[in-house]
Amino acid sequence: MTATPVSGVPPHSPQGPDPLAPGMLVATRYRLLGRFAGPHWVQWWHAHDTELCRDVALSLIDSAQVRATDTRPDPVARFCRNTTGTSFSHEGRIAQVYDIAAVGDRIAVVAEWTPGWRVADVARTVPRPLDAARTVRHLAAATADAHHFGARLSLDHPNRVRISREGLAVLAFPATLADGTAADDVAGLGALLYALLLGTWPLSSSGETRAAGLPPAGRRGDGSVVPPHRVRPAIPRRLSDVAMNALARRPGMVTAQAVVDALDRILADARARTASAFASTTKRARPASVNRPPRPNAPLPALSGALALIVALGAAGWAAGATFTASDAPPAAVADSMLSQIAPVPDPFQTPLTPSSAAVYSPLRFPDNGATASLAVDANPATSWATDRYPQQLSATKRGVGLIVSFPEPVDLRTVWIDSPTPGTTVEIRTAPVAWANIERTQVIGAATLGDGVTEIVARTPTPTRRVLIWISGLSGGESGFQSRLSEIGFLGSGA
Known part of the structure; x- marks a missing residue:
């Protein structure tokens, strides 16, 4: 079975035999569309469920890795419970797990597919810092919600996360190993923010990520990661500090909720500046008559019925004439255009x-x-x-x-x-x-x-x-x- 490109991502073509080749259960029900690079013990696929006619995110996990991270009895059953436990309350930022089953020496996790892009694809466009903050914020909120109920997400690799069409980060390939902790998820949120700001991956514990499109982050002589604002001075220091503090699990940034709160403060300040900019631009754009506030308790202007009818018919006739001579739009669209031409002037107190x-x-x-x-x-x-x-x-x-x-x-x-x-x-x-x-x-x-x-x-x-x-x-x-x-x-x- 040959994989084809997905969202501009070339399929993974491993050299030699594949130790995690899809089993008969997967091969008979799921058509594999494209593979995404990941650690050696997992395969991430975009697949199509031929029975239910829907695209899915398919993870194939080496069960030996599950047992290596959990030496207690029934590690596979516990892995399945932990992974499905991420789906109960996810605010749309954690893919829902549809099915999970052990198949031979691997575990198949089937989850909803997230249309959009890889983290590397978005990072390559050099998004604005505040856009990066918005992208991460909702996933951080979903992570905090999951932590509240005892679930862990394993935010350990950039290809585990996808950026939705709305520009928001989604945990696209759920799979929770026993050695994952809430602190690791906080570091993963910091790594995701860092990657969107600079296009490099700062975590060293997840193995090679260059195949995922993100080279390793630059480091100082002492081995610490270079802060984002030192690489790109346009990045606000406060936002750079959120990424660095989450990565290092520093006091004040040891929970996912702390990440949410920090990003909310940054975005709230940005919204205040945006509102001021909108108000200033709108004021310059409005006609002078709109900018004059009405007198308190002033009556509406008196207008006779005949004059009102003449004005309305004149406006409608002008709009209809201009529209029918300048457009070949269907009648419904023409009517829409006519109505928009005779709409009232804006309320100055908007x-x-x-x-x-x-x-x-x-x-x-x-x-x-x-x-x-x-x-x-x-x-x-x-x-x-x-x-x-x-x-x-x-x-x-x-x-x-x-x-x-x-x-x-x-x-x-x-x-x-x-x-x-x-x-x-x-x-x-x-x-x-x-x-x-x-x-x-x-x-x-x-x-x-x-x-x-x-x-x-x-x-x-x-x-x-x-x-x-x-x-x-x-x-x-x-x-x-x-x-x-x-x-x-x-x-x-x-x-x-």
């Missing part, structure tokens, strides 16, 4: 809403520049996310591409503003019931053609949601092809 993550939504192909999606919501207009460059405009088969932006809690969304250097891009603002909902299940709440700079799009009605899809249905054209770039996306409204 507050900035800070998203927790952004991911590329591209149903028909690999995500366009998926690793840089967060640059569109990082409160830094100097950075941006861009679509791929296409030789022609989007077609009926490739209807669009966009960004799914998530919020930590439901928000009452009223206005979206987009800063873009590619005028002519047509966008729709859609709410999504789930992160990867089919486009037909999303709801359009606004649309616009972007100008050069900041464009505001007002929601037709305040819409409580946790996910917003910025859907690009038309790319900006140029001499070298069609491509759109979003420098910054801001959201205004209130908590739902």
Whole structure:
């Protein structure tokens, strides 16, 4: 059986006979799609369950390793209990174990598959330090929850963890050996953060990791790991200290919850700065009339029924004329565009809403520049996310591409503003019931053609949601092809 590449990762091709070749049970039910490098005593596979028609994460563990780390009676049974015990409460950051069984001289652990990327794939893009912190934070929270109930995760190797499409770290290949401790998991969280900051692996106990795409971390003369901020001065010292203190299990950073608390403080400070930046940018972008607060208890302007009807019909007629002459969109999309043209002006007392993550939504192909999606919501207009460059405009088969932006809690969304250097891009603002909902299940709440700079799009009605899809249905054209770039996306409204 030949493995094929998965997510850009070449399959592992061992030289000579493989001591952990899949047994008959695995070979008859699971189709192996790609293998990921790991320690000598385990194989990690992306596989397809042919009976249940779903992709899975398959771990094949040498039972001799299990017995070597646990000399008590029934070590295999205890390994199975410990591994399945990680799935009871995982906040979506620990893959659920579907099945586990001893097969000859190996143990097969079947878990849910995590679509996304290896740690090395993401680290190679040199993510922003705060993005690295967000990536690790939720796995740290799931680890703290597991520790509370006595479970251990064995965060000992970079390929045991995958980065989901939402940009969050997930324990993708659960398998808990008896010698794993809570302190080792804390060090593993520090190692994961270190790897995302610098693209090197600081732990020495997990064996060779170069095959996983991460070379060993640099060390000082005394053997200690070089702190991240010493290698990349742009990395905040506080974040560098979190990684180093977790790695060294220093006082104040000996539990997974301490890692969560430290990252939360760093991210909270960043959110405060982001909110200030959003407010400042939005204030500059708004029309002067919107910036004037209403007088207390002022009555609404009087407007006769006839005048209101004339204004409404005039606005609708202008919108319909402009839309039908400039677009070949289907009638539903035309109606959506018309409604967005006559939406009310923004409420001047809206507050900035800070998203927790952004991911590329591209149903028909690999995500366009998926690793840089967060640059569109990082409160830094100097950075941006861009679509791929296409030789022609989007077609009926490739209807669009966009960004799914998530919020930590439901928000009452009223206005979206987009800063873009590619005028002519047509966008729709859609709410999504789930992160990867089919486009037909999303709801359009606004649309616009972007100008050069900041464009505001007002929601037709305040819409409580946790996910917003910025859907690009038309790319900006140029001499070298069609491509759109979003420098910054801001959201205004209130908590739902």
